[in-house]
Amino acid sequence: MSNLLEIKNLRKSYGDKVVLQDVSFNVPSGAIVGFIGNNGAGKSTTFKAVLELIHKESGTVKLFGKENLNKEVKLKEKIGVVFDAINLPSNLTIKQLGKVFVKVFDSWDQNEFERLVDIFALPRNKKVGSFSRGMSMKISIAVALSHNAQLLILDEATGGLDPSSREMVLDELGNFVKKDGCGIVLSSHIMSDIERIATHLVIINEGKITLNEEKDKVFEKYAFVDLDNDQLTLLNQDIIIAQRKHGALFTVLVSDKEKLPSGIVAQTITMEEISVFLTGSE
Numbered sequence: 001m002s003n004l005l006e007i008k009n010l011r012k013s014y015g016d017k018v019v020l021q022d023v024s025f026n027v028p029s030g031a032i033v034g035f036i037g038n039n040g041a042g043k044s045t046t047f048k049a050v051l052e053l054i055h056k057e058s059g060t061v062k063l064f065g066k067e068n069l070n071k072e073v074k075l076k077e078k079i080g081v082v083f084d085a086i087n088l089p090s091n092l093t094i095k096q097l098g099k100v101f102v103k104v105f106d107s108w109d110q111n112e113f114e115r116l117v118d119i120f121a122l123p124r125n126k127k128v129g130s131f132s133r134g135m136s137m138k139i140s141i142a143v144a145l146s147h148n149a150q151l152l153i154l155d156e157a158t159g160g161l162d163p164s165s166r167e168m169v170l171d172e173l174g175n176f177v178k179k180d181g182c183g184i185v186l187s188s189h190i191m192s193d194i195e196r197i198a199t200h201l202v203i204i205n206e207g208k209i210t211l212n213e214e215k216d217k218v219f220e221k222y223a224f225v226d227l228d229n230d231q232l233t234l235l236n237q238d239i240i241i242a243q244r245k246h247g248a249l250f251t252v253l254v255s256d257k258e259k260l261p262s263g264i265v266a267q268t269i270t271m272e273e274i275s276v277f278l279t280g281s282e
């Protein structure tokens with residue numbers, strides 16, 4: 001499986017504040033990477049650095065195997081981007097947008113755009129600037145899906161969508177990634193969305209990656225255990241992902257419940273629990 005995006009040791013500071021420290025993860029072809037973290041953890045900053053909208057301090061970013069996106073103009077067309085804030089021309093209608101984008105993108109697919117506008121039930125003759133937040137997200141997603149991109153970078157793209165719209169969008173994302181050589185990285189605070197569609201989980205906490213793993217592996221092998229100090233010393237250090245102290249006991253997230261000493265009871269994990277544990281917001 002080749003990587004559409006490779007991020008290695010990415011670092012970024014604003015003034016004295018280090019907001020990304022040694023961030024590394026990949027988006028393989030065929031994958032949907034769920035990028036999870038609290039408000040201010042560094043998700044948007046990572047995306048902006050990947051897209052070269054901001055300068056990174058150090059580290060490398062490779063898109064389709066190549067560095068320096070700004071010098072590889074053709075590559076940009078292969079990336080569909082949706083940011084939380086709408087950045088489409090507000091004075092145009094959807095009808096007019098189609099006419100603009102056919103000129104902007106060599107590979108603009110007007111039929112696909114029309115299909116998505118229909119299934120997202122978006123009005124064709126209303127100015128985009130007057131759209132609700134949910135409608136704005138849907139039109140941004142429709143655009144990102146209509147220029148034959150291979151990689152989608154979606155920052156909070158399902159936030160603000162009603163449940164039936166979310167279903168439709170998640171279905172479309174699932175279909176997108178089935179196409180040859182396509183992949184998605186999406187940040188979200190909606191754990192049920194991540195649990196439903198992600199193939200890989202990347203968790204970031206205060207600019208540091210605390211988990212980077214295939215989702216199925218997390219649910220098959222990972223577990224929480226409650227231990228006292230003596231039991232903790234018996235634990236194979238290699239399987240400890242994170243631990244928290246609660247009075248005299250420790251709650252430990254382990255990466256392989258098969259390697260637990262006998263007598264220690266593994267508790268099953270939920271997406272919500274693992275994300276709360278690793279984002280430190282408990």
Ligand SMILES: Nc1ncnc2c1ncn2[C@@H]1O[C@H](COP(=O)(O)OP(=O)(O)OP(=O)(O)O)[C@@H](O)[C@H]1O
Nearest residue numbers: 014015019037038039040041042043044045046156
């Ligand atoms: N232009 C900027 N100048 C100074 N600090 C910034 C700037 N942009 C982001 N930051 C800081 O960088 C940190 C990471 O912000 P970022 O927007 O990447 O978080 P996030 O994980 O996307 O959060 P959210 O879930 O709220 O969207 C925060 O502490 C934020 O205040």
